[in-house]
Amino acid sequence: MDGGSSLRKTKHFEFRTVLIRRDTSSEYVRWVDRVLESHKGLVLKEFVIRSCLGLQHEEPITRWLEYALARQVHSLELNLEPWYDNSMYGLPRELLVAGDSRFKSIRALTFKDVSVSEKDIDFFLRNCPLLEELIVFNSPALSNLEICGPSLALKHLEIVFCRRLKSLRVSAPNLARFWVATYNGLLVGNLPMLVEILAQCKDDDVSLAHLFSTLSSSSRLETLRLTMFQSRGMHELHNLSLLPKLKKMVIEYIDKGRKTIFQLYDLIRASPFLEEFVLKYQSGCIPRTDNEVEDAIVSSPHHHLKVVEFSGGFGRTSLLRFVDYILENCVVLEKVIVDPCYGASNLIMLDNMLDFQENVRKKAKQHFEARVPQHVELVIL
Incomplete structure (x- = not known):
């Protein structure tokens, strides 16, 4: 200057x-x-x-x-x-x-x-x-x-x-967007204008249930952006409070090496009017398909979800089963976006990283093309 x-x-x-x-x-x-x-x-x-x-x-x-x-x-x-x-x-x-x-x-x-x-x-x-x-x-x-x-x-x-x-403790009548990195002690009061929240989940299902219970009174909440850390203390959350106005959910899911992703099913069920769902899956290790727990998943049709996006994690059986659940239960699905190599740079570098990514992309394409109906737009990045 x-x-x-x-x-x-x-x-x-x-x-x-x-x-x-x-x-x-x-x-x-x-x-x-x-x-x-x-x-x-x-x-x-x-x-x-x-x-x-x-x-x-x-x-x-x-x-x-x-x-x-x-x-x-x-x-x-x-x-x-x-x-x-x-x-x-x-x-x-x-x-x-x-x-x-x-x-x-x-x-x-x-x-x-x-x-x-x-x-x-x-x-x-x-x-x-x-x-x-x-x-x-x-x-x-x-x-x-x-x-x-x-x-x-x-x-x-x-x-x-x-x-x-x-x-x-937050009570602000004009607050529209709220980002918070922890919510164990979060108490939300008067937030009638809240339309978007970004939160980071603790390593237990109690925190997640508390968040949904806290936000259920936010009458205008349309977008939830959530970072979740998978851990030993997280299980199914069958009784999550409903978020009736939620239209968009973005989940960044950090896999710590456990076997299942039950919470994702419960999040979808707790958002009956969801129109867009984005899952960004990250893992600190090379994805594996062996020795993963097989669990019975109850079918639950969703009548508003139109756009879904999946990024990363396509070597894990539990994630592919969740993808199948979405494709089978979304009645009005219009578009599926897939980025199979998302987060690959976070893995331990391999000598054949390009070959690894090409192989992951090929398998993801085969999986989706065989399952996505012809009237649904499929985009593979």
Whole structure:
């Protein structure tokens, strides 16, 4: 950047670097300061810092935040990859002053690898009346968090990879999209506008049942994106609460080497009006077809599922049986999309990887062409 007229008038600032050595960090700080000093605008629409500056750079980071706030910033992102000593920047108390008019213009806040506390989040919810998007990624300071209020403007919320988070209570009348990386302690209140949720399943069926029970009261929920980790503690879930409005379900299924995938059948049955189902199957080992458990699967016709997509895992008998179940029970099926080599790069590299992928694709094509009715469109990637 230079100090030309375009810079002086710009309303968007983004400072990004992949890696800063300790002996060059001071130079980087001075460069950012020079750029900001050359800016003469009174309003900033977007201000982004993406760098690996940590706690040892607290003073310049705070100064940059004050700069953005003084210019009525609309969208503020602080993305700080911590140093190897794991020191993490936290918002200073003197920066967060109740009633400060500088916060009233904020519409979007993102904190990644920043130590943000419950008090910090509560401050922003109370002092940013226009706040519609809040993203918190990897904050070790969160334990018991509440995001509640009848007048919240919040529409998009992400609370992810906050590993010390024990409970999360959310009640926001305008919230439409919600991403959460754990839901053991999730309590959902008034979310009448919620249409999409992305969640990560714990290694037990209790968490999954709790999620469905929690979301069953969300009257507009249309899309569920779920990451599931198959483990010894997960079994059939015959009594899942129904999600009557759900139209799209995207499952990223992480296979830890167990034999069956009962939960997928139960998820389909719990979503009677589902129109699109996407399964992304990943395994940490080379798929096998031997020694897999054979279980009786009860037929259950589905009258709304039109599009299904299957990616990866086509060496496993249990997955192929699930595919057959879908093809046999979906009464109005219109399109089948297949990516048989999805996730192959995550396997132990083979000398004949290309031959392996070609063989998997050939077998998947044979399997689907023999089972998909002619009136159903079949796409093999």
